[in-house]
Amino acid sequence: MNAPVGHYLYNAADRGFLGERIAEFEGQVRRRLEGSLSEEEFKPLRLMNGLYLQLHAYMLRVAIPYGVLDSRQLRKLAHVARRYDRGYGHFTTRQNIQFNWIRLEDTPAILRELADVDMHAIQTSGNCIRNVTSDQFAGAAADELMDPRVHAEILRQWSTLHPEFTFLPRKFKIAISGSPQDRVAARFHDIGILARPSEAGPVFRIFVGGGLGRTPLVGQEMFDSVPEERLLMTLEAILRVYNAYGRRDNIYKARIKILVQALGIDGYRAEVEQELARMNPDHYRLSPETVEAIRARFAAPDLSAPEGASDALARDRRDNPDFARWVRSNTHPHFAPGRIVVTVSVKPAGEIPGDASADQMDALADIADRYSFGEIRVTHLQNLVLAHVAQDRLLALWQELQAIDLGDANHELIGDIVACPGLDYCALANARSIPIAQKLSARFADSTLQEKIGPLRINISGCINACGHHHVGHIGLLGVDKRGEEFFQITLGGRADDLARTGAILGAALPEDDMVDAIARIVDRYLSIRETGEGFLDTLTRLGDAPFKEAAYETV
Template sequence: MYAYDELDRTLINERVSEFRDQVKRRLTGELTEDEFKMLRLQNGVYLQLHAYMFRVAIPYGTLSSKQLRRLAHVARRYDRGYGHFTTRQNIQFNWIKLSDLPDALAELAEVGIHAMQTSGNNMRNVTSDQWAGVAPGEVEDPRIWSEILRQHTTLHPEFSFLPRKFKIAITASEHDRAAIKVHDIGLRLHRNADGETGFEVLVGGGLGRTPFIGKTIKPYVAGRDILSYVEAILRVYNQYGRRDNIYKARIKILVHELGIEKFAKEVDEEWKQMGHSALTLDHSVIEEVRSRFSYPAYEKLPHMPDELKQAAHDPLFERWRKNSVAPHKVQGYSIVTLSLKPVGGPPGDATADQMDAVADLADKYSFGEIRVGHEQNLVLPHVAKRDLPQLWKALDRIGLATPNVNLVTDIIACPGLDYCSLANARSIPIAQELTRRFANHDTAEMIGRLHINISGCINACGHHHVGHIGILGVEKNGEEFYQITIGGRADENAQMGALIGPAVPYAEVADVIEDIVEAYLALRDRPEELFVDTVKRLGVEPFKERVYATR
């Protein structure tokens, strides 16, 4: 966990006071909605279909139990008793009244939580691997660098009014759990030939109306120079990014139109002009940030405790353990993923009671720490193996032990037309129906790793482009239709899915997905062949034939 200092606390509290005055002027009519719009967006407040939506920042997906309890309190007191965890490791409340927002923000500020830059044309929440700091084989904890970037870019006057929103993701593991290749800037920590730690820098990734996979602009940038190099990228984007056309305003369009070589040259020239400025990170500065991260006092524990041996005889526990528990870098500990994807439930939602219960379990079993993953699940990152059986029972009691992590019902979905004013079609009911269709765990395990991502519009908040199966809601003559893509992925081998054919109506979507899955089971050359590998080997046509043969 990172400990905020007095400067952070002062900044957050002053922001609350400022926003309280802005809301007061809006409620009295001194500000029109158009005048208020920019002010509320700077504080994470959107005007949705039915109410204001409030997006709260969870920097690099790390929460303390105290903070999670406060989020539960906000859900219970100011909303309708639940919150929605997002693909940017944030949480959204969909029913807060405008008049209550300043009080909600003030109560969050007491525990170091804010909503700055969760919307608007600025640097959004810097995201990272939800296993950061505990993943085996990790170069180092990427959250240290996420925090450095967060501090530098928060309310930065030069980058508070960019051509469009801007997103950075950082990973330090060989397997990319942070989806860095579909971000405006992706950073991969690695060591060069001399053993020095630095970053591969990717730029120009992103989804939405015009999706692109990020391209490597610099294979290696030393840690001390990463802040200045990122700023050079932002300066070039700020200067040349399109402000005349919202659909061409993202940096991915600029990189595409200039070409990566030309863009890299512009960045290098800007970086050279900056020289050895104050943005060059002194070792002591990096270590100061590093020192503010606290890590658990791990015990020396056996690799296979007796409690785990005994619990292994329970097939239900073993199913959950194999699905939801991952190796930890410290012997005797595990990383546990809590699925927020119950059968028939909205993906990513957690009730206030569940949040309170998870906070209690984090205190008891995970040193008071919780993570949020971009897949819209929660993680307890420091669980002793001896405690896994008891944790499983406790999670099962609160509905968070569904053993479907990375399986077909572990669906990423945006709120869609049920909430969002931009959406063309519903996402949540599609996800709910699919979890019912594939509710049998034996069937899901037989299918294996398969990610379904659903977006209710072209803005792609559900990351449908990089789903193994992607579902995009579109509108046709006032009716909901859905385009289906297959073969996408968001990891270190990221690629966009391929469209299989014409959009299908709402009532047929679940049937189409079942057809695709059945085709996969018939076409894979061995049970271990993943869905994406079958698609890569055979292409779209065999699946297209199966789906449209009788339609």
């Protein structure tokens, strides 16, 4: 059996483990349904299998390691959505997928069906190392120094049911990129890893202590030149210090960012270096042979393209302005001549960000087979990527995406909204994120207007836990409760790239009914005061927030 392109192939040991885990969980579910397990006793068991109890039903979060799917897996997810849910799934900011209307008694059967295509829900919840995320352009981007999927897979195997890190003080998130350019929000993770060049070849920069939520902090660089062979050893030491000293008495102060803040980055580094000195480097050494053995489990596609593919794309762009606009916003350069990377926007105008229907997933699986070697990537911005499209076939691909309502030209524009499920599903939320996202998406639906505005990201969270990453939105919206009414607080200036920073609060929270008009006034003010070639963040930096605050609150 050949590995799907870009996808790590499970072996008999992997599949045997999944079978044992599902059988164990089936017994736990049966005992819960019979009443011999209380909800309090069952909760840690279900969380270890990705099952949450939300406002209206159980939610199952399925792991998509480093965001890579193949077409057979996407078809299986469509089947789960159709048979066990309400006909759709929700792609998340952790490159996973959630099903929001799951019956408890169905979960063992769902997990068995997922295991048939080498999928599971392990470590998608609980105080453990969560799904490792990676660059959605991995193995395709022209600026890449190494393919991070290989190292993300190594981290997956190292972290899965790690005996020392199964019950950490709090959940733990890692992101890795094989490019010096931060496309993974590395500085807002517990550990962020970025490759950089050196005379000896690529090495890793390690950022520690980033995160959002109640205490948003930008991660600090702990090491700037970790060689590949010491990567696992270094991460192990960082996690050991956190596991030993992280707070367990207060859930709000349990993340590693709080420990880094308390010790200072130099103090934390000193603890890690002491731990490293006690470790046997031979035991933790990540050898070239090990890396190559993992790399060999990834099938390499034939990336040759027909002669004249680029010329065909140029002609198609000249002949079709709407297609040309989509190419400008939704494609990324590929290192292989005649190939291009495509971002499929799962943000149709007026719809729910990140939601895909079973029919759309089935259609996307077919499209992936025809255009990108059967491979699909999930991004941390709730979109999908086809990484290896021949340029002469790009027009036909776009037309097929349009036919399933996934051809919007809005990637990294104002219509590319990131939002959590909010109060429509989540028991922790204060406000509904989804209706605001839909209204804003509809308000700015015109693709010509979006292109005129330029890069401007809106992120929406229904509560301070920040699952919608509002802190890093160019415009961020945070749902708050005021005497039982839904209000939203506005932040400006957040970003998650190499210049990472959190947004600043603009002023008092506004009622839900006023939010869309307030954001529209902010955008209009930006268009009226920006200088030639100036993006939203540039204008904000030049003038400060005063003109935007005046616009937002002019009728309040």
